[in-house]
Amino acid sequence: MTALGKLLRTTAFKLALAYLAVFATLSMVVLTYVSWHANALIAGQLNATVNAEITGLAEQYRQGGIRKLVAVVDERSNRAGNGSIYLLTTFSGDTLAGNVSGLPGASLAEAGERELPYQRVGEDQTAPYPAVVRVFVLPGGYRLLVGRDTEERERLAGVIANAVQWSLALVVVLGLAGGVFVARRVLKRLDAMTETSRSIMAGDLSGRLAVTGSGDEFDRLAEAVNAMLERINELMAGLKEVSDNIAHDLKTPLTRLRNRAEAALRDARTDEDWQTSTEQIIAEADGMIRIFNALLLIARAESGGARGQLAEVDVADVVREVAELYEPLAEERGATLKVEAPVSIGVTGNRELIGQVVANLVENALNYATGEGTGNEVTVSAIAQPTAAVLTVADRGPGIPEADRARAMERFVRLAPSRSRPGSGLGLALASAVARLHGGELALSDNAPGLRAELTLPRSGAPVSGGFEPGRSYVRAQGGEPRPAPAPALPGT
Amino acid sequence: MTSAMKLLIVEDDREAAAYVVKAFSEAGHVADHAADGEQGYELASGANYDVLVVDRMLPKLDGLTLIGRLKAEGSKTPVLILSALGQVDDRVQGLRAGGDDYLTKPYAFAELLARVEALSRRGGASAAETVYRVGDLELDRLSHSVTRGGQDIPLQPREFRLLEYLMRNAGQVVTRTMLLENVWDYHFDPQTNVIDVHVSRLRSKIDKGFDRQLLHTVRGAGYMIRDGAR
Numbered sequence: 001m002t003a004l005g006k007l008l009r010t011t012a013f014k015l016a017l018a019y020l021a022v023f024a025t026l027s028m029v030v031l032t033y034v035s036w037h038a039n040a041l042i043a044g045q046l047n048a049t050v051n052a053e054i055t056g057l058a059e060q061y062r063q064g065g066i067r068k069l070v071a072v073v074d075e076r077s078n079r080a081g082n083g084s085i086y087l088l089t090t091f092s093g094d095t096l097a098g099n100v101s102g103l104p105g106a107s108l109a110e111a112g113e114r115e116l117p118y119q120r121v122g123e124d125q126t127a128p129y130p131a132v133v134r135v136f137v138l139p140g141g142y143r144l145l146v147g148r149d150t151e152e153r154e155r156l157a158g159v160i161a162n163a164v165q166w167s168l169a170l171v172v173v174l175g176l177a178g179g180v181f182v183a184r185r186v187l188k189r190l191d192a193m194t195e196t197s198r199s200i201m202a203g204d205l206s207g208r209l210a211v212t213g214s215g216d217e218f219d220r221l222a223e224a225v226n227a228m229l230e231r232i233n234e235l236m237a238g239l240k241e242v243s244d245n246i247a248h249d250l251k252t253p254l255t256r257l258r259n260r261a262e263a264a265l266r267d268a269r270t271d272e273d274w275q276t277s278t279e280q281i282i283a284e285a286d287g288m289i290r291i292f293n294a295l296l297l298i299a300r301a302e303s304g305g306a307r308g309q310l311a312e313v314d315v316a317d318v319v320r321e322v323a324e325l326y327e328p329l330a331e332e333r334g335a336t337l338k339v340e341a342p343v344s345i346g347v348t349g350n351r352e353l354i355g356q357v358v359a360n361l362v363e364n365a366l367n368y369a370t371g372e373g374t375g376n377e378v379t380v381s382a383i384a385q386p387t388a389a390v391l392t393v394a395d396r397g398p399g400i401p402e403a404d405r406a407r408a409m410e411r412f413v414r415l416a417p418s419r420s421r422p423g424s425g426l427g428l429a430l431a432s433a434v435a436r437l438h439g440g441e442l443a444l445s446d447n448a449p450g451l452r453a454e455l456t457l458p459r460s461g462a463p464v465s466g467g468f469e470p471g472r473s474y475v476r477a478q479g480g481e482p483r484p485a486p487a488p489a490l491p492g493t
Numbered sequence: 494m495t496s497a498m499k500l501l502i503v504e505d506d507r508e509a510a511a512y513v514v515k516a517f518s519e520a521g522h523v524a525d526h527a528a529d530g531e532q533g534y535e536l537a538s539g540a541n542y543d544v545l546v547v548d549r550m551l552p553k554l555d556g557l558t559l560i561g562r563l564k565a566e567g568s569k570t571p572v573l574i575l576s577a578l579g580q581v582d583d584r585v586q587g588l589r590a591g592g593d594d595y596l597t598k599p600y601a602f603a604e605l606l607a608r609v610e611a612l613s614r615r616g617g618a619s620a621a622e623t624v625y626r627v628g629d630l631e632l633d634r635l636s637h638s639v640t641r642g643g644q645d646i647p648l649q650p651r652e653f654r655l656l657e658y659l660m661r662n663a664g665q666v667v668t669r670t671m672l673l674e675n676v677w678d679y680h681f682d683p684q685t686n687v688i689d690v691h692v693s694r695l696r697s698k699i700d701k702g703f704d705r706q707l708l709h710t711v712r713g714a715g716y717m718i719r720d721g722a723r
Binding site: 279282285286289290293321324325326328329332352355356359360363366367427 | 597599601651677679680681682683684685686687690691694713
């Protein structure tokens with residue numbers, strides 16, 4: 001019963017019922033119209049026939065009086081099967097001629113036109129037939145009845161009534177069957193979708209809606225829902241990864257923070273001790289806040305949430321600004337910061353994020369690739385390619401071994417953990433996330449020697465190949481493949 | 494040195510609010526506290542405050558709506574928005590809603606104090622002045638020239654902007670992030686002492702060879718330019 005109940009409640013079934021009602025009404029209207037017109041036509045014909053008979057009989061009567069009329073009526077009455085009926089009586093009702101044997105009582109009393117049942121001569125036992133008749137009163141009290149059997153008309157009405165019944169029955173049966181069929185089909189697929197959705201809601205995120213391949217609207221819906229599930233899955237996976245990493249990597253600074261507080265409580269004797277310990281604790285907390293901020297920023301960039309803030313940015317300008325910001329720091333560290341950004345390059349992007357990424361890369365280079373045994377040289381450049389802007393930060397430091405490059409762009413990976421370098425280990429992960437936000441990519445390669453980080457961003461107006469595809473990895477580590485042409489000699493800064 | 498300010502802190506976390514109110518009063522200012530948006534709105538429209546410090550997420554009336562209402566009523570009181578949301582677009586949203594500055598939680602109190610003091614000076618005479626003076630240091634905003642004791646000091650354009658910002662806030666602490674925001678227009682948090690290097694370069698140009706140091710480092714907070722004699 002629930003199955004039937006469900007069927008009755010489906011939209012498809014309700015629609016089928018509505019159509020059924022419309023079609024039934026329409027066929028009723030058409031048949032009624034037809035039968036009404038047929039009736040009118042037949043009635044007209046009957047009248048015409050009767051009138052012709054009367055004209056003929058009147059002529060005979062005028063020529064030969066009652067005798068002639070009797071003879072003619074008699075003769076016509078005997079003409080078999082023409083459907084006309086005649087009766088001529090005296091004023092007292094005795095039949096003079098005609099083919100009518102039985103009439104209702106006072107049918108002949110008055111002149112005029114009427115419909116009445118009659119019986120034919122020799123068919124007394126049968127049921128009376130219907131007829132349209134005209135009665136005339138002739139001089140001398142004679143009554144003349146002329147009429148036409150209307151059985152044909154009745155039969156036609158019967159045929160039409162029959163047709164109405166059958167067509168109605170057919171419409172109802174076919175409509176109901178069609179409605180049930182369509183509703184069941186729709187219901188089946190919807191039920192399958194609901195079932196899959198339920199299991200997905202229950203936690204089975206790997207479930208997908210079935211796609212039949214017919215390309216109909218159900219397939220389109222299923223494909224859209226599947227794509228959505230895919231995206232949710234990825235976000236969930238990313239979220240899980242982030243929370244795992246946060247749990248893992250924030251515990252280290254948290255432990256340090258706690259240790260310092262405990263040590264202060266235990267060992268601090270003088271005000272100066274307290275001061276130093278407190279400052280250390282605050283610095284530790286600040287470091288954790290920085291990690292949180294970087295993580296949030298990465299998450300925001302990866303979720304595409306910052307995409308609403310994209311505007312026209314001249315990345316060459318950004319590169320020059322960042323280089324200018326870090327040039328004194330490089331100099332202080334005894335390194336040269338070269339900048340090459342000769343022409344404006346428009347990118348639809350977020351100036352803050354791109355600036356921060358370039359700054360991070362420069363800071364990385366200054367932190368890891370300056371000092372003894374390095375080239376002490378960092379190059380920042382913005383090069384315009386036909387469809388892309390390539391922002392490069394290259395150093396002459398130890399570089400990153402080919403095998404570690406892809407891993408270097410993951411969150412929290414610091415390839416040399418023992419080294420007491422500043423940084424959260426999130427710089428390259430952020431750079432890669434920002435590249436993806438802009439539909440570009442981050443690539444690490446060998447600068448022979450040193451590290452070369454290339455941020456490729458599609459230029460505004462240029463067709464973005466594929467655009468941002470959630471499933472695709474935009475991180476690419478270049479290995480033995482031919483390196484891009486070496487950067488042209490750059491003017492010193 | 495800075496005259497006492499009257500502040501309104503609209504913040505639903507009572508403990509955080511109590512700390513901030515106490516810290517402001519230790520810094521010589523008077524701070525009132527409202528625990529929700531509606532109370533904040535009533536207090537802000539009733540009394541004359543120098544600066545409003547408004548948390549973005551508040552019960553009853555959300556921070557941005559509160560600011561929007563006050564600004565729509567013609568309030569000129571500068572507003573600093575405090576928020577746990579620190580992303581670029583959130584900041585843009587906050588400033589668009591009528592905030593004058595935006596600070597992300599958690600923050601150092603020194604940062605909040607410096608920003609609030611900088612805000613309270615807004616709209617003062619200094620913004621319209623064409624020549625800033627601190628001691629014998631003079632900065633002419635029109636001719637882009639800097640002199641100290643009548644002696645010309647050539648500065649790079651960025652150094653000029655750095656000094657200009659410091660002098661506009663003379664006598665007040667300016668933090669490193671305020672400098673990065675106002676001089677370079679970037680809002681990230683550098684992992685290096687990049688700002689310090691710029692400031693020390695500037696210092697070597699304006700203070701080196703002079704008896705009195707004007708550009709001071711404020712420990713744990715930032716920098717301040719002032720005439721040491723005062």
